[in-house]
Every structure is written in C-alpha cells, then in structure tokens.
Amino acid sequence: MAKATSNLQTAPGHQVLAAAGKTLLRPGGIAATEQLWNWAGFEAGETVLELASSFGESAIAMAKRFGVRVVGVEKNPDSVARSRENIKSAGLDHQIEIIEGDIFNLGAIDRQFDYVLAEAILTMQSVPGKKKLLSDIRHRLKPGGKFLSQEMLARDNEAELHQLLSQVIRVNATPQSPAAWQQMYENASFEVQHFQMKKMGLLNVGQLVRDEGLANTIRIARNLLANPELRSRVLEMRRTFLQHQEELGTLIVCAIAV
Numbered sequence: 735m736a737k738a739t740s741n742l743q744t745a746p747g748h749q750v751l752a753a754a755g756k757t758l759l760r761p762g763g764i765a766a767t768e769q770l771w772n773w774a775g776f777e778a779g780e781t782v783l784e785l786a787s788s789f790g791e792s793a794i795a796m797a798k799r800f801g802v803r804v805v806g807v808e809k810n811p812d813s814v815a816r817s818r819e820n821i822k823s824a825g826l827d828h829q830i831e832i833i834e835g836d837i838f839n840l841g842a843i844d845r846q847f848d849y850v851l852a853e854a855i856l857t858m859q860s861v862p863g864k865k866k867l868l869s870d871i872r873h874r875l876k877p878g879g880k881f882l883s884q885e886m887l888a889r890d891n892e893a894e895l896h897q898l899l900s901q902v903i904r905v906n907a908t909p910q911s912p913a914a915w916q917q918m919y920e921n922a923s924f925e926v927q928h929f930q931m932k933k934m935g936l937l938n939v940g941q942l943v944r945d946e947g948l949a950n951t952i953r954i955a956r957n958l959l960a961n962p963e964l965r966s967r968v969l970e971m972r973r974t975f976l977q978h979q980e981e982l983g984t985l986i987v988c989a990i991a992v
Contacts, residue, residue: 742963747903750967755954757791758945760853761934762884762984765944767792767853770882773928773988776800780848783807783874785837785855790817790830792851797829805843806832838863840870847874850881857886857909864908868922875991881924886934887912887985895981902974915985924989932984937972 742750748759758764776782778801787793787806796802808814814834821830835842837855850871856864871881886909888895899907910918912931919926935941943951958965975982 742961742967744904745967746905747907747967747971748905750964750971754957754964754968755950756942756946757789757950759936760884760945761857761886761936762932762986763935763941763945765941766884766932766984766986769930769986770851770853770884770988771796771800774849774880774882776802776849778802781805781845782849782851783840783843783847785850785852785871787817787832788813790820790832792853793817793830793832794821794824794826796851797826798824802829802849804830805845805847806830807835807837807840807843808832809834809836837867838870840874843874845874846876846879848876848879850875850879852881852883854885856883858905858907860906861908864910864918865922868918868924872922872924872991877991879991880927881919881987881989881991883989884984884986885909885915887915887931887983888981889983890981895978898974898978902971909982912985915987919987919989923992925992926987926989928986928988930986932986933979934975934982934984937968937975 751759760766780802782796782802782804784793784804784806787808790806793804793806797804806817808817811834814832817832821827856867859867875881888909888911892911896908916926916929958968
C-alpha cells in the first residue's frame, strides 16, 4: 500500500515517489552509486559522511561491503528512527552512526572524514545554497579526502528547465550545465578527479527494475493504479523527464579536497 502524504498535489517530488514506494531517489540510480564506490577505492576502517542518509540502505551496504565506518546525517525524524532500526537489525550499530540534523549545519560535526557522499542533494538547492554546502563539505573532509556525488545536469535551456522542474517537482530544482558544475567544485577547493555524464533514467522502467527489483517495481505499479492522485503526479514527472531527456542528464563526480 502507498504511504500517505499530507497533500499529494503540493508535496515535493521526492515525497511523492516515496509515497509510491520508491526507495532509491537518485538520477543515475544504483549504477551511478556503484561507479562512485568504485572510484572511491574504500579501505576498511576509513570514514564516510553521508548526507541525507534516509533509511540507511547505502550506509549499511558500504559498511558491509567495504568495512568503512559511516556517519549519516538525516533531517526527517521518522527516517532517522527507521534507519537506526535497520542498522540494528543488520548488526552494525558499532560501525554506523545516524545523526538527526540538517545538512546545512555540518559545522556541528566536529570531525573530518575520508569521504563525503551526497546523492541528488546539491541539485535541490539554490545556487547560493549549493556554494555553501560545497564549502561545508570541503571543511568536513580531510586533506586529500574524496567528495562523491551524483546530480542532475542541464545540457541546454537551464532557465527554462529550472522553471519547469520547480513546477513539476514542487521544489527549487536547479540542475547546472557541466561547465557550471565543474566551476562550482573548483571554486570550493576541489580538484575534480572523475567527471562522467550519463542519461537520467529516474523513472524509466529499465532503471526502475534495476534499482528497485521486480517485486518492488510491481508494488509501485499497484500503488499507482490504486491512487489516481498519486499516479497523476508520478506520470507528470515521468512525462517531463522523457520530454526533456536530451537536455537533462546525470552527472557523476569524484572530487578531491585540496
């Protein structure tokens, strides 16, 4: 059954997709995440700060596969509670810590990390917000630490896309051009090591099955069929992404703090 939200017509896109049952809300999906982890070259005992850690799935996967220690920052109290339950069930309390807090208050964390992971976070901020967050991330990294991110990019017609996405997603989504993204990283004292552009397949059926698995994809479809209001919002987003698939894309970046 779809999770209830207060008002599906005005709710931000990520809440609508979560209400439909979607668990991965990243423009490049799990394939882009795997690429980031490959570039990272994690070693056991290293530390990772994950922004907007949601239900803890990525933190659990990194801790299990690579033996890293993870600190997640998550603002939503329900997500914090659920992630802590998931971590406890996985037997990883000693390896993963979830902090209930705002990603714009990273200065409250008095540690530096080997890696910072942020997926589909910067896109949803204003340009000044992007710059502040990148600066804060830089200060939370050890010298030579790596910032791992995947974001939406706009290959053309940025202003038009910003307006359209704000209307459809109901948040101030401002994907940047490849050159603008690169400049932002460099201005925040990052040296871009890997910079890869891919198609954005957030609501494409193929990526949906790869990210969610067949069983959850069927569950999402049933939720949409059962709820016309939910279906209308999700299909509106999907139509927009498909109509502008040549202009929108995914940017996968590994940048080093210098």
